[in-house]
Amino acid sequence: MRNVLFVNQNMGFSAFCVLTLSYILLVSISLATPNSSVHENFLNCFYFKTNLSQYPNSQVLFTKNSSSYSSVLQSAAQNLRFSTASTPKPQLIIKPIHEYHIQAAIVCSKKHGLQLRVRSGGHDYEGLSYVSDVPFIVLDLANLRSIRIDIEDESAWVESGATMGELYYRIAEKSKVYGFPAGTCHTVGVGGHFTGGGFGTIFRKYGLAADNVIDARIIDVNGRILDRRSMGEDLFWAIRGGGGESFGVILSWKIKLVPVPSIVTIFNVQKSLEQGATKLLYKWQTIADKFPEDLFLHAIIGVVDASQNANKTIVVSFDALFLGGVEELLPLINQSFPELGLNHGDCTEMSWIKSVLYFASFSIQESPDVLLNRTQSSVSFFKSKSDYVKEPIPGSGLQELWKILLEDEAGYMIFTPYGAKMSAISDSETPFPHRSGNIYKIQYSVSWGTDKETKKHISWIRKLYTYMKPYVSKSPRAAYINYRDLDLGRNKIGNTSYAQASVWGLKYFKNNFKRLSHVKTKTDPSNFFRNEQSIPLFSLWEKKQGN
Numbered sequence: 001m002r003n004v005l006f007v008n009q010n011m012g013f014s015a016f017c018v019l020t021l022s023y024i025l026l027v028s029i030s031l032a033t034p035n036s037s038v039h040e041n042f043l044n045c046f047y048f049k050t051n052l053s054q055y056p057n058s059q060v061l062f063t064k065n066s067s068s069y070s071s072v073l074q075s076a077a078q079n080l081r082f083s084t085a086s087t088p089k090p091q092l093i094i095k096p097i098h099e100y101h102i103q104a105a106i107v108c109s110k111k112h113g114l115q116l117r118v119r120s121g122g123h124d125y126e127g128l129s130y131v132s133d134v135p136f137i138v139l140d141l142a143n144l145r146s147i148r149i150d151i152e153d154e155s156a157w158v159e160s161g162a163t164m165g166e167l168y169y170r171i172a173e174k175s176k177v178y179g180f181p182a183g184t185c186h187t188v189g190v191g192g193h194f195t196g197g198g199f200g201t202i203f204r205k206y207g208l209a210a211d212n213v214i215d216a217r218i219i220d221v222n223g224r225i226l227d228r229r230s231m232g233e234d235l236f237w238a239i240r241g242g243g244g245e246s247f248g249v250i251l252s253w254k255i256k257l258v259p260v261p262s263i264v265t266i267f268n269v270q271k272s273l274e275q276g277a278t279k280l281l282y283k284w285q286t287i288a289d290k291f292p293e294d295l296f297l298h299a300i301i302g303v304v305d306a307s308q309n310a311n312k313t314i315v316v317s318f319d320a321l322f323l324g325g326v327e328e329l330l331p332l333i334n335q336s337f338p339e340l341g342l343n344h345g346d347c348t349e350m351s352w353i354k355s356v357l358y359f360a361s362f363s364i365q366e367s368p369d370v371l372l373n374r375t376q377s378s379v380s381f382f383k384s385k386s387d388y389v390k391e392p393i394p395g396s397g398l399q400e401l402w403k404i405l406l407e408d409e410a411g412y413m414i415f416t417p418y419g420a421k422m423s424a425i426s427d428s429e430t431p432f433p434h435r436s437g438n439i440y441k442i443q444y445s446v447s448w449g450t451d452k453e454t455k456k457h458i459s460w461i462r463k464l465y466t467y468m469k470p471y472v473s474k475s476p477r478a479a480y481i482n483y484r485d486l487d488l489g490r491n492k493i494g495n496t497s498y499a500q501a502s503v504w505g506l507k508y509f510k511n512n513f514k515r516l517s518h519v520k521t522k523t524d525p526s527n528f529f530r531n532e533q534s535i536p537l538f539s540l541w542e543k544k545q546g547n
């Protein structure tokens with residue numbers, strides 16, 4: 001049974017709430033017969049609040065019976081590990097086209113005991129935006145992706161459902177000398193990315209995406225829309241690196257655009273073990289965080305020539321972006337890193353937006369229009385983990401590391417240099433605590449093609465992570481929240497205490513974890529917004545223990 005209430009679709013949610021308040025109890029009681037499922041109750045509530053039943057083809061709500069349910073679910077799912085037949089599926093998918101659809105989804109799922117998983121770009125490494133072990137709904141924000149660039153004000157408002165590619169494209173459309181310091185993959189969603197930090201090729205100069213957020217709009221657990229002023233500085237602090245999924249649904253972000261030169265330079269130099277890669281990488285560890293802020297030089301390490309076992313070797317790919325021309329870059333590298341043997345022919349000058357194409361793995365001959373494509377050309381099964389390095393790994397440690405890497409040719413590592421602006425920002429400025437003292441971050445990854453290989457690759461990456469323990473940060477062994485890793489620990493279904501969650505929470509947030517927990521307790525005291533690694537409530541008992 002569907003309830004129809006005539007409201008103007010453009011009417012604001014609060015006005016709509018007032019108008020219908022007196023009906024809500026009456027109607028929901030009459031619909032909630034003992035036999036009706038949670039699912040039906042939710043639907044009735046949602047229809048009632050949004051008047052959606054008048055618009056059957058609105059493409060907002062997808063039940064398991066909808067012909068496009070599976071394609072919508074898969075549209076943004078990035079990790080095939082969470083798209084198998086046995087993966088739990090949402091009862092419903094909601095793709096809001098108005099903010100009041102989100103308000104209704106929050107209020108109705110809270111009322112009817114369904115968990116809400118919020119998805120912007122669907123790149124969560126552990127699929128937490130579209131998978132849950134308890135009955136749940138996916139709120140997919142892909143339709144809410146408008147971007148307003150204001151070059152005069154050097155700012156932009158961007159909705160959470162936009163992708164990084166769309167944001168970069170829209171900035172470049174307006175100006176060739178502005179950019180934004182965020183991630184390299186064009187299909188990553190703004191929503192999850194900004195709220196977990198977000199780094200990219202110009203973060204050594206400008207910090208993380210979250211460091212450059214100046215306002216935001218969020219819908220809280222009561223369905224209220226708040227901006228920076230009305231949410232207060234504590235919540236505004238928490239959502240810039242603490243993971244929005246614990247606090248509400250972030251609608252949009254106001255960001256500060258940053259200047260980029262009209263000409264930037266990229267280079268890529270690859271060396272195998274036989275060509276001295278170990279020594280080069282050792283040297284890189286001693287200088288990568290000390291380069292000027294205009295230079296980003298990361299190292300991607302993988303196995304090549306996997307088809308011919310006898311020739312399998314490790315290759316280190318040194319990949320760089322320099323905010324300036326080649327004539328300035330060459331002396332800089334040849335003075336500090338002459339061993340690399342960089343020459344003019346290795347370097348290419350281009351506009352900043354072309355460098356975005358390059359780091360997103362497109363040919364720089366392509367039109368920037370490809371950045372508007374929200375679909376990854378191919379998706380795979382994958383597992384990733386992260387670490388922070390404070391002292392260079394000795395040559396002997398690297399030699400052993402190569403042996404483990406050679407055991408799985410589908411595995412690779414990315415060493416991302418820190419320093420410069422990242423060291424100038426205090427550990428507590430935002431929840432993201434990995435600042436001064438880190439030479440670089442490691443991402444370990446392995447990807448594969450079929451479910452039957454999953455066990456083998458996951459046990460390999462865990463072995464690699466165990467091996468690395470002596471060489472990486474300690475107490476806690478830190479990790480990057482945007483490289484979500486459930487091996488670090490997970491909340492129990494129901495409520496997890498602060499102490500239990502500290503096992504994983506301190507790794508992501510260090511000393512900021514407690515403040516996050518206090519903000520969570522104040523903002524969402526019923527712990528409605530939760531997942532396997534959401535911020536726990538800070539209980540009275542813990543306060544008494546002096547935590």
Ligand code: FDA
Pocket residue numbers: 078117118119120121122123124125128129141160182183184185187188189190191192193195196197198199200243244245246248249250251482483531
């Ligand atoms: P998704 O939609 O899966 O959301 C991730 C988490 O945020 C989920 O818990 C979700 O519920 C929550 N969330 C999403 N939108 C929300 C909203 N509006 N309000 C509240 N909560 C919300 N990182 C990086 O720093 N630099 C990089 O270059 C890259 N590159 C990269 C490439 C590829 C191929 C992948 C798969 C991932 C990356 N990442 C990355 C990691 C990426 O930043 C991280 O996975 C982000 O959380 C992805 O954000 P999405 O919105 O796409 O994910």
